[in-house]
Amino acid sequence: MTDVDTASSARPPAPNVRLESEELNPAFVAAIAAAVSRSDGDGLAQLIQDLHEADVGALIEALEPDDRPRFILLLGSRFDFTALTEVDDAVREAVLAELPQDAIVEGVAELPIDDAVYILEDLDSDEKDEILDRLPSPERVALQRSLDFPEESAGRRMQTDFVAVPPFWGVDQTQRYLRETADLPEAFSELFVVDPRYRLVGSVPLDKLLRASRNTRIGELASEDRHRVRATDDQEDVARLLQRYNMLSVPVVDDGDRLVGVMTVDDVVDVIQDEADEDLKALGGVRGEEELSDSVWYITRSRFSWLFVNLVTAFVAASVLDVFKGQLQQMVALAVLAPIVASQGGNAATQTMTVAVRALATRELTRSNALRVVWREVRVGMLNGFGFAVLTGAIASLWFDSIGLGLVIGCAMVINMLAGALGGILIPLVLDRYRADPAVSSGVFVTTVTDVVGFFAFLGIATLWFGLS
The missing domain is CATH 3.10.580.10 (CBS-domain)
Structure with a gap:
C-alpha cells in the first residue's frame, strides 16, 4: 500500500508505526496532512488517538505552517492545548495568531495554570487581557496572579493546584x-x-x-x-x-x-533544559531564544551583532601582524607558523572558557573556590603549553630546517597556551562579577586575547632571536 493509499483510508496506523525511535514516521505525518486537506476532523482524531501531547507538539511542527491552525480547529475540543507548550515559541506564536479567540479561550480554560501561563505570557498585552476577561472568574484570578510575577520566576512556573x-x-x-x-x-x-x-x-x-x-x-x-x-x-x-x-x-x-x-x-526539568540550551547558544554568539522555526531575516538580524563584534576584534588581531609586516616579508616562515600559535591558544582558551561558563551558571564556581580553580587552569595551561611546544618546535625545525625557529615557536606556544588558560577562566569571572552574561560575552574577548598574545609572542620573540627589523 502506498503512502497516498494510507492517507486516503483515514484509518489510524498501528501505534508502532506512528513513531520510529521517538521520531514521527514520515508516512504518519503525510496521513495527518492528507486528513487536514480533506477537513476530516474525525479522521484526525482517530489518527492521533492516545498520542502523547509531546508527540502532538512534534506533529504540529512537522506540518506546513498553513496546516497547523487548521489541524487544531478540525480537532476542536478534542485538541489538548498542552501540546502547544511542547512546540517552539515562534511556532506557538504563529499558531495562536491564526486561531480564533474563542478556540484559545476554550483551550486555555482546560489547562493547568502553569501551562496556561506558558501559552499566554508571550501574547500581546491587549490580546492577553481580552482572553483573560473571557475566562471564568476563578481561572482568571489565578492566571492573572501568576502572570503578575516576573518572567522566569518561580511564580510563573509554579502549579497552583495542590493539597x-x-x-x-x-x-x-x-x-x-x-x-x-x-x-x-x-x-x-x-x-x-x-x-x-x-x-x-x-x-x-x-x-x-x-x-x-x-x-x-x-x-x-x-x-x-x-x-x-x-x-x-x-x-x-x-x-x-x-x-x-x-x-x-x-x-x-x-x-x-x-x-x-x-x-x-x-x-x-524544562527549566534546566532551557537554561542549558540558552548558555550553549550564547557561547556561539547566538541568542538563547533563537529557534529552528525562526525566519531567515530574524536569525540574520539576531546573529549580525556578534559577528560584527568578531569582525572588529579580528581587525585588532590583524593590526598586530601589521606591526611586524617587515619581519614577515623577510622571513616567510613566520607568516606560515603564526596562525598555528594563535589557533592553538584559542582552542585551549575555548576549552577553559566552556568549563568556566558552565560552572558559573550552575554555581559550582564561586568566590570561595575561584583562586583554586584559576591556579588549576594555569597549571593545565603550562603543562599543555610545554607538551605542544615540543611537538610544534620539532615539526617547525624539520619543516624549515631551522632549530632556532623551532625554539621560537615553542616559547610562543607556552606563552599563548598560558594566556589562553588565564583568559578562559578570568574573563568569565570578571564578566560575572560585573553582572554581564559570561556565556554571551566571553568568546569574543577570549579569542582576541589569544590572537593578540599569540602573534605578539611569536613575532616578537622571532624578531629578537633572528635580529629582524
Whole structure:
C-alpha cells in the first residue's frame, strides 16, 4: 500500500508505526496532512488517538505552517492545548495568531495554570487581557496572579493546584478528604499544612500519612519545609535547589509566607533544559531564544551583532601582524607558523572558557573556590603549553630546517597556551562579577586575547632571536 493509499483510508496506523525511535514516521505525518486537506476532523482524531501531547507538539511542527491552525480547529475540543507548550515559541506564536479567540479561550480554560501561563505570557498585552476577561472568574484570578510575577520566576512556573490542610485535622479526616474531594490535583506526592491565614507550616509526604495512626494530628506529622522558595525567586535557582537536594517538589510562598503554589521536578526539568540550551547558544554568539522555526531575516538580524563584534576584534588581531609586516616579508616562515600559535591558544582558551561558563551558571564556581580553580587552569595551561611546544618546535625545525625557529615557536606556544588558560577562566569571572552574561560575552574577548598574545609572542620573540627589523 502506498503512502497516498494510507492517507486516503483515514484509518489510524498501528501505534508502532506512528513513531520510529521517538521520531514521527514520515508516512504518519503525510496521513495527518492528507486528513487536514480533506477537513476530516474525525479522521484526525482517530489518527492521533492516545498520542502523547509531546508527540502532538512534534506533529504540529512537522506540518506546513498553513496546516497547523487548521489541524487544531478540525480537532476542536478534542485538541489538548498542552501540546502547544511542547512546540517552539515562534511556532506557538504563529499558531495562536491564526486561531480564533474563542478556540484559545476554550483551550486555555482546560489547562493547568502553569501551562496556561506558558501559552499566554508571550501574547500581546491587549490580546492577553481580552482572553483573560473571557475566562471564568476563578481561572482568571489565578492566571492573572501568576502572570503578575516576573518572567522566569518561580511564580510563573509554579502549579497552583495542590493539597493543603489545617494542622488540627486528624489523619482519618485527612484521608477521608483525599478520597471524597473531586477537584484535587491529578498527581501529587505530598500535602501541605497551613495555618488559618494560609501561611505554610510544613508538609507531609503521602507515605508518612498512610503509615500514621488514624488519631494522629496532621500538625504532628508535618516536617518544616526548610527549602521553601519565594514566588519571585529565579526559576533557575529553584531548579538548582531541587536538583541539589533530590527533591520531588518545593512549596512556593509569597512575601507573607502564604502558600501560593508548588514547583515539581517535572517543571524544573524544562527549566534546566532551557537554561542549558540558552548558555550553549550564547557561547556561539547566538541568542538563547533563537529557534529552528525562526525566519531567515530574524536569525540574520539576531546573529549580525556578534559577528560584527568578531569582525572588529579580528581587525585588532590583524593590526598586530601589521606591526611586524617587515619581519614577515623577510622571513616567510613566520607568516606560515603564526596562525598555528594563535589557533592553538584559542582552542585551549575555548576549552577553559566552556568549563568556566558552565560552572558559573550552575554555581559550582564561586568566590570561595575561584583562586583554586584559576591556579588549576594555569597549571593545565603550562603543562599543555610545554607538551605542544615540543611537538610544534620539532615539526617547525624539520619543516624549515631551522632549530632556532623551532625554539621560537615553542616559547610562543607556552606563552599563548598560558594566556589562553588565564583568559578562559578570568574573563568569565570578571564578566560575572560585573553582572554581564559570561556565556554571551566571553568568546569574543577570549579569542582576541589569544590572537593578540599569540602573534605578539611569536613575532616578537622571532624578531629578537633572528635580529629582524
